[in-house]
């Protein structure tokens with residue numbers, strides 16, 4: 001007698017007609033034709049079951065704040081940062097908690113299992129940190145929330161940012177963040193990377209920096225991040241987020257840079273929805289796309305996970321916690337159109353991001369946590385094509401979100417027909 005059996009599922013690796021049995025919050029069998037009884041049986045009807053979506057880059061302290069206190073008129077990163085600076089002093093811990101919890105519910109309904117959220121540490125009251133530590137505890141049974149101490153205004157540029165970032169880590173924030181391209185000078189940017197990586201090494205923590213989110217081809221802080229990673233022995237524990245300047249860099253320089261990143265085992269987190277919106281704003285035409293070199297990074301062996309970055313906040317007005325939207329945009333902007341490339345884009349919002357976050361028990365093998373999402377699609381590519389409807393979301397063997405498959409009743413002169421996605 002199992003807790004849950006999911007019958008007749010297609011799996012991300014292409015197997016079809018598979019059953020998944022869950023007991024005690026774990027997957028205990030993945031095979032065709034499991035005959036045992038279960039407290040709950042779900043018929044997958046041949047649809048795709050995937051491990052949960054994983055968002056490796058988000059800003060939960062700002063989410064769902066759109067329009068408060070005003071809109072971003074220019075649409076640029078810098079006006080977004082200025083607008084966030086206006087919101088910070090007027091929001092309360094309770095405001096941030098309420099918005100974050102609303103977002104977590106939305107994310108769970110979209111099949112999200114884990115989120116890495118940056119939290120701004122340039123605030124002497126550390127309201128965002130206090131709020132998101134509370135949220136992390138409140139949501140832990142249905143969502144893994146990993147927090148990054150993020151000195152939004154520059155850890156060296158803002159006079160109290162370093163002390164506040166260290167204090168946030170002392171309070172229990174998981175990962176060391178940074179924003180070297182926002183420091184006053186290139187030299188200060190490099191120094192911020194050096195100091196922050198040292199803090200991570202001393203404390204045994206991971207690092208995830210907003211790095212070179214700029215159209216300036218000379219913004220090369222990823223080089224310093226790779227250097228410090230290998231110098232301090234942090235291989236596999238460091239990620240560079242955005243890396244948009246790589247789009248505009250000289251090809252010869254990139255031919256040196258990517259092997260340095262490989263040597264350091266640095267992961268890459270592009271944020272396709274936000275950077276296609278924010279980058280190239282100073283260009284006339286041709287207008288740069290501004291997404292980092294996803295194909296080249298991947299082909300070199302670097303783990304690449306797509307992040308969503310923002311939903312309804314000072315930087316981005318849209319979004320609905322849908323990692324398939326993120327994969328869809330990343331695929332287009334990166335021109336990742338072969339069958340193998342499209343298939344990989346699904347991995348970039350699931351298994352690759354789980355690896356970057358260091359999630360344990362992730363996957364659909366026997367012994368993994370019984371966490372998965374049933375999608376109304378036959379395979380990974382169709383899931384991206386349709387931004388497929390989420391039929392059921394399972395966490396530790398229990399259904400935590402459920403909806404009926406979508407079908408449309410079309411009535412025309414030709415008659416009445418049922419059309420499914």
Ligand code: FE2
Pocket residue numbers: 057058059118210309
């Ligand atoms: Fe970000």
